[in-house]
Amino acid sequence: MANKVRYIGLMSGTSADGIDLALVEFDTEQSQQANGAKLIASYYQAYDNATHQKITRLYNASDNEIDRAGSLNIKLAQLFAHAIEQFLQQEKLSPTDITAIGCHGQTIRHRPTISQFASTPFTLQIGCLQTLALLTGIRVVGDFRTKDIALGGQGAPLVPAFHQAIFGSTENDVFIVNIGGIANITFLPKNSPESTIGFDTGPGNALMDYWFAQHQAGRFDMQGKWADSGNICQDLLRPMLDEPYFKQPAPKSTGREYFNAQWLAKFIGKNAIKPADVQATLTALTAETIAQQINKLSTKSDVYLCGGGVENNVLVSLLNHKLSKHQVMNTQSKNINSDSLEAMAFAWLAFAFDKNIFGNIPAVTGASKPAVLGISVNP
Template identity: 40%
Template sequence: MDGELFIGLISGTSADGIDAALVRFDGEHDCRLLLGRTYPWDPALRARLIELGQGAAAQSIEELGTLDVRIAEAFATAALQLIEEAGVGAPQVRAIGSHGQTVRHRPQGADFDGRHPFTWQLGDGNLIAERTGIATVADFRRRDMAAGGQGAPLLPALHAAMLRSEYEDRAVLNLGGIANFTLLPAGAGNRVRGFDTGPANALMDAWCERMLGQPYDADGAFAARGRVDAPLLARLRSDPWFALPPPKSTGREQFHLPWLQERLDGTERPEDVQATLMELTATTVADALLALQPATRRVLICGGGVHNARLLQRIGAHLPGMAIESTAAHGMDPDFVEAIGFAWLARQTLAGLPGNLPGVTGARGPRVLGVVYPAG
């Protein structure tokens, strides 16, 4: 499959747009982003997706079925726009890897008893394949979960292939709606680990939108106006989820505005809450890394949080002696690492190769992930 083109599509926890990446792969450790774009959601649809992601109940089965189609249509449109902008014809693209939109992720089951774990990403792969004329691979997470895994995170295998060093311990930190680490000890023979650490941008974005009507806190300016509220930070950090050992994963259904509001006493200034949420992200990220790979020399940042200089400064303050830098310094655009990852996972699936790392997700073994929907 060397030299072939793949498209990766994902809308993450923040649902701030559909990330689309056109990628060329040349060998196991060589991928090149030819074009990356983020296409906006219809505002009303985005608002509903965020509500569902934060635990709101679906109005009906009919609503879920309709959303499955609407999301797929948006993903198909994004793929078609991408190849048009790139000047590439659909027949030149081997496959699309579509993550879809997560509306619920319950690795411990709805009753948190571990008996019936599930994860649900909407965006019908049949429709994407039919509308684009390109073979589509979707539903990546559920096979890993069926094998006893968390179904997440799935990108550590890509990080290991593309960003590992022979000479230094590294960590890849994705700062999306949720923060997650891939720990890459030096040398190919050492075990790769990966796990979620808790909220990254999701809570900060939600609070900023609630207080200022802005979808995110540009460069941490809102947080910079406030001070960390130590008692509030302690209440937030006391959530038992943070003490769970890996493998672990989470989402908006765990960390959402009602979760935050339950821990407010009503006297806090809005800007102090924002500063405290930023510190929650920074401290929980640092705690996890220092506990599990304290000899890390370099932390490579990707995801939307890479643009928040104040957040990166706070993370760096808790990780003295470690270099904090963008994945861009290592040839991967930080805004499209996840989209590149789902292009890579589609490539793995079509080659009959595993996409998960059992040591990361907790699955019983390597599994070929996803369902293939042939081109029309």
Template identity: 40%
Template structure:
């Protein structure tokens, strides 16, 4: 009988909860579902990523609301696709990160696993990041271990590029599993989405069309690129705590004060184009820094995989060393479902008593079994 695991992922973009029912060896995706956030819950989760008043009470309410959303979403996934509950071994629920502070040794994801188990009557594996942190790691990114298991090629260098709110790379040197590493490169959609929503009312810049209309502003790009995160050496990870609309507004204010107004090409679309260039420049730097991989294949997943202008910019930036840029669709897994599938895989690793982290990626002292179980 096939054993199925359900993966649950909500990322820094906070556009919804992705659910995947999958089995492994070989990978087979049985069912998928995205449950969009109610606007009021999304707003609260966004607010909780930064310090504010009455955080604990508000966090507790959001923890319950998100768990109910996840639990009922899983039941819907099972019922709509006629999945056999007896085949479902466990749920791997990442939860919503509301604070990630690796420099202080802590991270916090909410979405109460006890409530999810109560609603679904299925064991839940959760809290994947803190075991790695306890071993001295960043607790992120965790998906490179899955990328290695699924996508590493014996003869071709590959990079798996996840473009969620934050961008991260998994560097997969051909035939060298011991050399795999990865890290967060910086913002992907997190700033572009927020800026687009402010000026157009749309949740994201579809196909990157608005950014394509603008021209990057060199002086602003240099100011944004001076953020200390970009000069840090891996292992490293980041999130909404470092890159958010408030930070961008501060940078814009300082930049405007440093220049004569007549010199500015200060239009919203030019700033959007600058934010896109900030993302692609950091990704290029991350890929070119690897001495083991002079050329190869880049496969993109996450919401940013559907930003055609962003992918064209990446192809142009990586043309020197003849890197190809495609989405993970050509490898048999839709860009939308890669991360949720990764957490189904991590749940499987927990159940089998196998490590889920890569110390070379996170900086942990060694291999660790990730997660905690909430039994039925």
């Protein structure tokens, strides 16, 4: 263990379903490479319905949002700390066994470009780092996106640097597709790490989850069963695919501020479409917008899927069909739990902060230069 250090990565995504934790061991002799990372264990703590609703209500401007965000900032840190305490008990570890926590926090607003909503680009994640450090007794590294924004980037996606080291291939082009609330891809051209790119393709589970919650009991369409009961409505799908964001070149990133209930309503309008058919169409929208970008970038590749969307059988089936010339796999084929990959990336970003390793890729985020990302908070 002389050359081994352990970090916990903490991720709470735009689906706002819960907290993903990853315990990652790094070999300090391979400090310049993420492939020195080894996933030791993972842990998941679901949010209750009240917490889920408090988070999602902050995705768009509404009354009293500063007070609600300030309170939730502390509450989430408390929930993060409790999850870490349970995780350490599960692994029979103490806080002194952990070098640091890499905390992504919870994004509640992402405005990466100048718009009618933001005269200056910004991104905002909550989950108070100081509260988390004090409650756990472990140093916390977080606020990873702000410096990239300050350098003219979009602050997202940040995981491609990590993907590059653990998935890069000399034999095939590789894509990593993370299907969370928003879907994003990393493209790793074979033998060309300097050409790595990554961006948000558009909605992942966000619109499907919203529509399901409006018409069914629960937060999401388990295994895509409700979507499977409907039919894809091409008259709805075609105009949605004409959305300018899908044609916008990278670097680009988006969020639930863009792809939300209001966005969906303008397409549905007063049309009498069966709710299950809308769900099937939204599932097809996610698959189509992911597949279009992959097919545009490569004619044959290895495609690794991760994130909550891999549990949606209908979505995965559509992706397999639309990516028939590619080999589509779950990240489990690399012995990486699909739900743990992003949490692993934020453990690595904390490690990268400590080792003075650049955590962003300017070609991905649009930043003016690579940078060491994050800030460190002692307990």
